[in-house]
Amino acid sequence: MNVEVCKRFKNVWEDFPDKLDGDEKYQFNDDNFFKEYCNNKCSSYIDKINVGFLYLFDGFFKNSSVFESVAKSNINIVEYIMIWLSYMFNLKKDNSINTIDMFYNNYIDNAKYKNSIDDVGDYNSYDDLINKKKLMKMNIKDISKFYDPFKLLCEMYTEFDENKEDCANCSEKADKFVKQYEKLYEDYNSTGEDSYKQVLCTLSNDYDNFKKKCSDSSSLPTIEKEKIPSICPKQIYGHISEVTSSSSIASKLIPVLSIFGAIAIFLGIAYKYSLFEFRKRDQKLHLREKIKNIKKRMNH
Numbered sequence: 406m407n408v409e410v411c412k413r414f415k416n417v418w419e420d421f422p423d424k425l426d427g428d429e430k431y432q433f434n435d436d437n438f439f440k441e442y443c444n445n446k447c448s449s450y451i452d453k454i455n456v457g458f459l460y461l462f463d464g465f466f467k468n469s470s471v472f473e474s475v476a477k478s479n480i481n482i483v484e485y486i487m488i489w490l491s492y493m494f495n496l497k498k499d500n501s502i503n504t505i506d507m508f509y510n511n512y513i514d515n516a517k518y519k520n521s522i523d524d525v526g527d528y529n530s531y532d533d534l535i536n537k538k539k540l541m542k543m544n545i546k547d548i549s550k551f552y553d554p555f556k557l558l559c560e561m562y563t564e565f566d567e568n569k570e571d572c573a574n575c576s577e578k579a580d581k582f583v584k585q586y587e588k589l590y591e592d593y594n595s596t597g598e599d600s601y602k603q604v605l606c607t608l609s610n611d612y613d614n615f616k617k618k619c620s621d622s623s624s625l626p627t628i629e630k631e632k633i634p635s636i637c638p639k640q641i642y643g644h645i646s647e648v649t650s651s652s653s654i655a656s657k658l659i660p661v662l663s664i665f666g667a668i669a670i671f672l673g674i675a676y677k678y679s680l681f682e683f684r685k686r687d688q689k690l691h692l693r694e695k696i697k698n699i700k701k702r703m704n705h
Contacts, residue, residue, distance in 0.1 A: 406611040409475045410482055411559040413464040414489065421457050423489075423552075425496055451502070454493045455512050461486045462518075462531045469524035480526050481607045483538055485555055488604070491545040492552035505548075506541045543600050547593070551604055554585040558608065561615055572619035579625040582612060590632045599636060606637035 420438040425431060431453045433439060439447065442456040465476040465486075476482050487505060494500050494508070502508050512518075518531040528534040535541065561575045561582070572579070586608055593601040609628050616622040 406479070406482070406485075406558065406562055406614070407477055408562055408565075409477075410465070410479075410485075411563045413461065413475065414485070414559055415563065416464075417457050417461065417489070421453065423492060423496070429497070431493075431496075450497060451508075451512070454490065457493065458486065458490050459517060459531075461489065462534075466522055466525050466528075466531065466534065468522065472525045478526075480528070480534070480538070481610075483534055484540070484604050484607050487535075487540050487543065488548055488551045488555050491543070491547075492549040494545050495549040500545075503545055504541070505535075505543050505545065508545075509535065509541060539600055542598070547601070548604070550592075551589060551608070554582050554589065554608060557582045557585070558611060558615065565615070565618060567618075570618065570620040572616070572622065573624050576624050579612075583626045583628055586612070586628060587632055590634070594634050602634040602636050605634050609633050609637065 416438075420435040421431070421433055431450045433447070433453065439453075439456040439460060442459050443452070447453045447456055462483075464471065465482050466472055472478060490508070491505070494502050502511075513532060513535060518535075520530060522528065522530055522534075525534070528537060557578050561572075561578050564575060565572065586605070589608075590605055593605065596602075609632075612628060616625055616627075619625065
């Protein structure tokens with residue numbers, strides 16, 4: 406996650422609000438914003454959501470240029486798009502789509518999502534990206550619960566001042582984020598579905614990266630290592646892994662240093678012993694010479 410990513414989502418939030426109007430309907434604040442995506446004026450609520458979904462994919466993965474400049478080559482952004490999609494569907498009480506799979510069969514499995522995308526990792530199309538990320542079976546009601554912490558995190562990235570590197574003004578949102586994250590961890594880490602755990606990995610990693618931007622990250626709460634799914638890459642632990650790594654190196658160095666210390670002591674003792682023996686031998690030779698001289702004098 407970065408500021409550019411959040412700006413893309415902010416554009417959607419402003420022109421396609423993440424709430425229903427007074428008549429329980431989805432509304433575009435700016436019809437021109439999504440005009441190029443609407444073939445039939447986007448009359449149905451599913452058409453409207455599909456437009457926002459496609460706009461976000463184009464904003465991050467349309468070609469290698471936007472993938473590198475906006476997404477910063479981060480494939481995991483697709484998980485945030487899925488969170489947005491699920492939340493938007495979940496707003497409507499009589500929504501007939503329960504899983505990403507159902508939406509896919511009716512909307513994603515068409516030409517727009519099968520158009521070729523170049524130099525975006527190992528993915529050839531949006532369709533390929535969604536399939537390989539194994540997001541199809543995620544329940545829309547469940548994954549929409551990840552929306553609030555995702556939006557909080559995006560707000561923190563957007564409000565962060567790169568010049569000051571001061572995160573104190575984000576402490577309240579950071580507290581909310583960590584509490585919401587920990588609740589989601591308790592609810593979904595024990596499930597057999599790795600796709601939810603992967604979203605937890607992405608959230609915790611992006612939060613950890615945000616903390617690294619701060620000059621004094623101690624003002625923000627930390628996600629404990631025990632609250633990070635075991636399937637997450639080790640680098641997610643950030644400073645935690647650095648401490649662990651340092652401790653590991655130290656633990657390996659201690660016995661090595663002990664061995665060198667023992668060798669040094671042994672060599673010191675050996676040196677003293679050899680020096681003592683040398684002096685003793687020298688004294689014996691000196692005594693023999695004296696005895697020889699005395700015998701010579703007595704013979705004369």
